[in-house]
Amino acid sequence: MGLKKPSYLSSALLLAGVLALGACVTINVYFPAAEAQEAAEEFVEKVLGDEAPAAAPEPGNPQSFQAPVRRSFDFSGLFISSAQAQTADITLRTPAIQAIQDRMAARFQNSLEAHFSSGALGFGKDGRVVLRDATQVGLKDRVAVTQLVAEENRDRDAVYREIAVANGHPEWEGQIRETFARQWVASARAGWWYQGADGAWKQK
């Protein structure tokens, strides 16, 4: 920027300062809720296996869909490249996430599924699996099931974290977890239990 008259210098600096400050404050990458939900759906359906009902959750269920956050006009968009303000795709195609997904699918279809059907396990509101009724599991199997649930939850925590990090936004972990929590419930089969937002258990 070539400034010819020194008298403009201070005002130009002030303006630059304001813009710089404005840019700092308003750089915002919106959580791509719709893409995240789509990715979560694909992930969850694969883990739960073939017998899952049709993927689309009921349109009337406000928990299943969350409209992408609408972007209002952003003044800073004039100064920073649009790429930075765009919503990102949510990708799950890292080998680590896929390895965990395969393991989760095997664990679910080999062991956990039966315990969801019996009502012993339920989908927690934090996107984890909860042993909600241990009495449905024989004592012999209870330690094994507790171990499976602990392993499953470690995998889930890692997946939520890795998806956020792989997409370059570790701070999205919480939102990704919430998206998944809704998706596990949306994809659950009839008769399975899940935890409502108030913590109470409900049967789908």
Place this chain on the structure above:
Amino acid sequence: MRRPATLGKILFFCLLMLAVLPAQARTLRAQVDSVGTGVGTLRQVEMVLSWPDGASAGMLEMRIAQLDVPMLSHRSRDLAWRCPVQRADGGGWTCSGPLQAAGAAPSQLALAWLPTETRAELAVGKQRLSYQSQAASPDLSRIGLQQIPVAWLRAYLASLWAEGQWTQGTVDGRLDVMAPQAGPLQVQARFKLDDVGLETPDGWLAAAGLSAGLDLDYRAHGADTRVQVDLTTHGGEFLAQGLYAQLPATPVTVRVTAEQRGDQPWRIPAFSWRDGDVLDASGSVGFGAADEVRSLALDLGLGDLAVARDRYLSGFLAPAGFGDLVLSGQARAQLSLREGRLQSMALDLDRATAVDPRQRFVLAGLDGSLRWSAGAEPVPSRLGWNSGALYGIGLGAAQFEFTSNGGELRLVRPSRIAALEGSLSLDDLRWQPPEGERGTRFQLGATLAALDLGSLSQRLGWLPFTGSLGGRIPAARYEGGVLTLDGGLAMQVFGGSVSLSELVMERPFGVAPTLSAEIAIDDIDMEPMTAAFGFGAITGRMDGRIAGLRMVDWSPVAFDARLHSDDAWTGRRRISQRAVEDISKVGGAGLVAGLQTQALRLFDDFGYARIGLACRLRDNVCAMDGVGSAGDGYTIVEGSGLPRIQVVGFRRRVDWPTLVARLVAATEGQAPVVQ
């Protein structure tokens, strides 16, 4: 518990009436609508007692329309009992005969009213239930059980303990209830439990297939209550919160004394659990107003960790991800909790070994102790091991000296551990257990000196680097599953250096451990490097950086790497024909411009001005770049002098696994498989 006296009194009254009536053939009928007793209710009772003249015995016939025994969860209809009433030797009467009920197996009921005692016994097949009350001690009732299914006692036990659900098993034994008008209520029981199953709805306590001898002593005196339980088990499974015990067939004795004074909270002044040489635990517990543990003293000895792991530790190890941990040796632990706060913890190990079958770690010959104290007075301890391994990297013997006070365990002086032909020194270590909201805190400082990179590469399955690794991590913190290392490590390789900084590990021993780092490469001599990797020969130096490296499960998932020849290098810059070929292969079916491939073969090496390769890895795809653009492609090798070569890569996006496969193939001198 009340004695079932009312029915006995009615019968006794009938017999008394017989006795006082004039001597003739006598028949007495009595009809009662409802009789309530301590143990049950009888409805529409009809009794006929006939006593022929001069006969030594009469005949009692009793019909009951409905019998309810809530204690046994029992209800039967249309009962008929027929028995000969006989005068007993020492006075009194006895009557024993078959009892029949609609839809039930025939049983035998015997009653005796003697001056010294009242006795009733019901036998159904092998099951026997008896009641006895002695005249000399009218306050004492004795109930006998023989092979009684717990299902019979379900309702009664539920009245004692609402949450317990008894699922299976049988009970033998006796129960003495002493309920004097004044004085303590006392219950003493000696039971033999066989294959008993127990559940609570919240699943925190459960037992299955439990066989045990149970002695119970319960005393309630005024507002004070005292219970003593002695349990000797012979097999079965037991679960209490995190503790899952697979009890052996050999006897395990558990003794618990619990008491409550007035409306004060319960206390367990003493408990013990002994399982031969395997486990020996004792201590005391105090509870708070909300039944939370306020104080605890525990002394736990594990004489054989290998056996204890299966019997007692699996419930703790499995959920933590160490379910298949192989343990041996001996351990002893002490723990003291006062006013809800940890006071001290101690762990003594004797020739203990822990092997993780998933190869994450091995510690052999653990000997010594760890003592943690919240008190002001420093408490010393010392722990060592003979050998160990971390992710396949062998560790030599080590000795650590600790001191602890104020809630922190600290290393007293640096400890040196031999590793990878160099050494690892632990300079500092601080550990604080979780308290309240705060999770466990862990801090360490370490120095790595002259670790052999060749051995490390081999252990981790990397390309065969040679050189050494050293550096200092002044502080590493572990909190919330994240290990953050301040400082950095530097590898001295091929005359140059590779420095690693901003090292962060997530879930270091958990699922898909991650490692992120920033790597700077400086002045690596390419000649020995290319020789070591079998990658032709290049002279000159190499610089570069790998920014934003992130590895998951030890495989890179993201980085921004740029490697290039050192522009400041003033020596010879030659690249061999073989290296050109290898680079071409790695760069992907590239091109050689300026020379025909055939002509290329005429020369051993070429001069170069610049060599550079960049890869930005995302989503398993490498976005490639070189030292400059060449039409659609990018220049990897920019030649210099004659014959002048130029290696150009045309594929900008290369599948990462393919690239790795090509690199491996090139270093192994094999022709890559073109995909």
